[in-house]
Amino acid sequence: MQTVTPPQRLDLTVYAPALKAHDDRTVAVVRGMERALPGLRLNWEVGKGGRPIELPQRDAWLVEAAARGKLPLLCNGDERYPITVSGRGRSGRLGPGGQSLLDISAELPLDAAVIAAAGEMLVHAGEGARAFWGHATPDVAALDIAYQTAPTRDGPPSPRRGLPVLKLLEQIRAPEVPYFLGWLNYWSAASAQALGFPDPTRDAELLSRAWRTVTGGWVVQLTSAPLDLDDPAHLDALLRAYERFPEIGGRATP
Numbered sequence: 001m002q003t004v005t006p007p008q009r010l011d012l013t014v015y016a017p018a019l020k021a022h023d024d025r026t027v028a029v030v031r032g033m034e035r036a037l038p039g040l041r042l043n044w045e046v047g048k049g050g051r052p053i054e055l056p057q058r059d060a061w062l063v064e065a066a067a068r069g070k071l072p073l074l075c076n077g078d079e080r081y082p083i084t085v086s087g088r089g090r091s092g093r094l095g096p097g098g099q100s101l102l103d104i105s106a107e108l109p110l111d112a113a114v115i116a117a118a119g120e121m122l123v124h125a126g127e128g129a130r131a132f133w134g135h136a137t138p139d140v141a142a143l144d145i146a147y148q149t150a151p152t153r154d155g156p157p158s159p160r161r162g163l164p165v166l167k168l169l170e171q172i173r174a175p176e177v178p179y180f181l182g183w184l185n186y187w188s189a190a191s192a193q194a195l196g197f198p199d200p201t202r203d204a205e206l207l208s209r210a211w212r213t214v215t216g217g218w219v220v221q222l223t224s225a226p227l228d229l230d231d232p233a234h235l236d237a238l239l240r241a242y243e244r245f246p247e248i249g250g251r252a253t254p
Contacts, residue, residue: 007109007110008109008110008138008139008140009107009108009109009110009138009139010107010108010109010110010114010115010118010136010137010138010139010226011105011106011107011135011136011137011138011139011142011182012105012106012107012108012118012121012122012125012134012135012136013103013104013105013106013134013135014029014103014104014122014125014126014129014131014133014134014186015101015102015103015131015132015133015134015175016101016102016103016104016129016130016131016132017099017100017101017102017130017132017175018069018089018090018100018101018102019066019067019069019070019071019087019089019102020066020067021066021067022063022066022067023063023066023067024062024063024066025066025102025128025129025130026062026063026065026066026071026087026104026129027059027062027063028124028127028128028129029071029085029104029124029125029128029129030042030058030062030074030085031059031124031128032121032123032124032125032127032128033085033106033121033124033125035120035124036117036120036121036123036124037083037108037113037114037117037121038113038117040076040083041076041077042058042074042075042076042083042085043055043058043074043076043077044074044075044076044077045061045072045073045074045075046072046073046074046075046084052075052077054077055074058074069089069102070087070088070089071085071086071087071088071102071104072086073085073086074086081109082107082109083106083107083108083109084106084107085104085105085106085107086104086105087102087103087104087105088102088103089101089102089103090102090103090169093170094169094170095169095170095175096169096170096171096172096173096174096175096177096179097172097173097174097175099174099175101175102129104125104129104131106121106125107139108121110138110139110226115226118136118184119136119184119211119219119221121136122134122135122136122184122186122219123186123213123219125186126186126188126213126217127213127214127215127217130188131186131188132175132176132188132190132191133176133178133185133186133187133188133191134185134186135178135180135181135182135183135184135185135186136182136183136184137182137183137184137227138183138226138227138228140228140229141182141183141226141227141228141229142182144160144161144163144229145163145180145181145182147159147160147163148163148164148165148166148180148249149166149167149168149179149180160229161229161235162235162239163238163239163242164242164249164251165249165251166179166180166248166249166250166251167179167249167250167251171250172249172250173250174194176188176190176191176193176194177191177194177195177247177248177250178191178195178248178249179248179249179250180248180249181222181238181241181242181245181248182222182227183221183222183223183226183227184219184220184221184222185218185219185220185221185222186213186217186218186219187217187218187219187220188215188216188217189215189216189217191217192216192217192218194247195245195247195248196245196247197218197220197245198210198218202244203244206220206222206241206244209221209222209223209224222234222237222238222241223237
């Protein structure tokens with residue numbers, strides 16, 4: 001029997017301050033993603049059994065859910081081309097520097113349309129959520145990156161491909177410090193400052209694929225094409241970026 005390889009997906013996640021009552025940041029994120037990807041409408045809640053339920057008053061529903069600290073699972077209602085976004089709170093006990101967080105994550109098909117819109121979607125998600133940092137990374141590369149986190153349920157960390165060991169999120173000193181690198185990296189102004197980016201003498205290559213956001217943050221793209229760690233040039237770009245920013249993943253010596 002021939003093995004069918006599932007299509008690749010793009011994982012997009014931003015890490016932001018926790019939700020509060022009357023918080024409209026989730027509305028800004030969802031609307032921003034829709035503006036970035038032509039034709040996208042995230043007007044359905046994913047109900048029991050994965051059944052999409054249309055939301056006639058979606059934005060009001062999002063604000064009400066935010067008061068409960070949630071961004072419930074939304075989708076585009078198309079099972080042939082599924083796109084989802086959701087958010088969950090993380091308590092200060094499990095957050096960097098003891099701070100509570102909101103993690104907002106989207107999954108999209110990794111096709112030409114999404115690749116072209118990925119940077120803009122990440123900016124809208126990051127700016128809309130007023131996030132500290134975020135990333136957009138193909139799911140295959142994201143799996144390799146996940147092996148960097150220490151410790152694992154199976155014992156000591158065992159990163160693949162010579163990638164460095166990274167600390168758990170709750171071991172990171174402050175929420176502005178990213179705890180890993182991805183293909184597209186959103187760094188708020190505070191995160192960029194914490195990392196010492198940009199340094200004109202050291203970051204010329206990164207700056208050739210980076211752009212500034214309206215709030216003073218940055219999107220830093222590691223490789224021209226989506227990150228593929230089977231490509232030696234892509235792996236080298238990721239390793240060099242980790243070497244450049246030892247603060248990422250809590251690796252810097254205090």
